[in-house]
Amino acid sequence: MPPDFPPLSALITRLRAAGCVYAEEEAALLLAAGFTAEQLAVAVERRSAGFPLEHILGWAEFCGLRIAVERGVFVPRRRTELLVSEAARILRVPLAAAEASVATASRAPAAGPIVVDLCCGSGAVGLALATLAPGIELHSSDIDPAAVRCARRNVLPVGGYVHEGDLYSALPDQLKGRMDILAVNAPYVPTRSIGCMPSEARVHEPRVSLDGGRDGLHIQRRVTGQARSWLRRGGHLLIETSRHQARRTAAAMAKGGLRTRIVHSEELDATVVVGLRL
Ligand SMILES: C[S@@+](CC[C@H](N)C(=O)[O-])C[C@H]1O[C@@H](n2cnc3c(N)ncnc32)[C@H](O)[C@@H]1O
Numbered sequence: 372m373p374p375d376f377p378p379l380s381a382l383i384t385r386l387r388a389a390g391c392v393y394a395e396e397e398a399a400l401l402l403a404a405g406f407t408a409e410q411l412a413v414a415v416e417r418r419s420a421g422f423p424l425e426h427i428l429g430w431a432e433f434c435g436l437r438i439a440v441e442r443g444v445f446v447p448r449r450r451t452e453l454l455v456s457e458a459a460r461i462l463r464v465p466l467a468a469a470e471a472s473v474a475t476a477s478r479a480p481a482a483g484p485i486v487v488d489l490c491c492g493s494g495a496v497g498l499a500l501a502t503l504a505p506g507i508e509l510h511s512s513d514i515d516p517a518a519v520r521c522a523r524r525n526v527l528p529v530g531g532y533v534h535e536g537d538l539y540s541a542l543p544d545q546l547k548g549r550m551d552i553l554a555v556n557a558p559y560v561p562t563r564s565i566g567c568m569p570s571e572a573r574v575h576e577p578r579v580s581l582d583g584g585r586d587g588l589h590i591q592r593r594v595t596g597q598a599r600s601w602l603r604r605g606g607h608l609l610i611e612t613s614r615h616q617a618r619r620t621a622a623a624m625a626k627g628g629l630r631t632r633i634v635h636s637e638e639l640d641a642t643v644v645v646g647l648r649l
Pocket residue numbers: 445446447448451489490491492493494495496512513514515518536537538555556557558559579580581590
């Protein structure tokens with residue numbers, strides 16, 4: 372470690388005093404980030420002030436991958452790995468293959484199943500799926516230009532397409548009736564609950580990435596209302612939701628003409644509703 376760098380123990384003490392629960396891990400990541408001493412000082416200052424670690428490092432770990440995450444873009448959550456594993460199960464690929472197949476995913480020619488990551492944020496879900504299942508035709512889309520820019524960094528190198536716009540209106544018409552997997556982690560926090568979220572989310576992630584309207588299901592209902600016409604027969608819609616919203620998410624999907632089931636992971640504290648177009 373260069374002499375002008377603070378020792379690991381000092382960083383840990385500083386981060387712990389600022390309330391970082393995982394001070395040891397975070398200090399080690401900051402020290403290994405390749406910052407100059409000056410940049411490291413700014414990074415520690417920011418982290419102590421509540422900036423998300425991922426925005427400081429410029430990446431988040433997701434499904435064993437490093438996903439580029441820029442400031443002002445939603446940080447992919449560990450719980451969303453359930454959305455990926457359920458989609459991977461439907462595509463018949465094991466989740467453990469993610470890291471191993473990074474190399475083969477790059478620029479794989481797309482001829483396989485059509486996978487759409489709607490409300491893609493950084494593009495993490497689509498990238499993880501393209502890594503697990505090289506050869507899928509991946510389309511990722513988001514309404515927020517900052518998210519789209521970030522998703523392009525993650526998704527273009529694996530041969531995916533990134534679109535900008537409001538839900539389905541962003542997608543090419545040729546995808547209608549042809550999607551195999553429509554994976555969606557749209558905002559689902561009820562508007563009144565946003566004020567109770569940790570400041571890392573409330574202050575540093577855009578409102579459009581969190582706010583699901585009055586009961587949190589506003590965007591989900593817009594997704595389920597049209598999903599049937601975009602899926603092929605036998606295609607699946609998967610939506611991340613919360614445990615207590617799951618039955619309403621499933622009801623919206625059923626109303627949209629899909630056969631539904633609810634999947635929950637205690638380990639990830641995650642819930643996904645899966646709908647099948649018969
Ligand atoms: C909870 S974040 C999830 C991002 C990403 N799927 C993930 O899991 O990391 C929701 C994303 O939905 C996008 N979004 C919100 N409303 C949208 C809309 N009407 N059309 C497309 N994207 C939308 C936001 O910009 C944000 O990136």
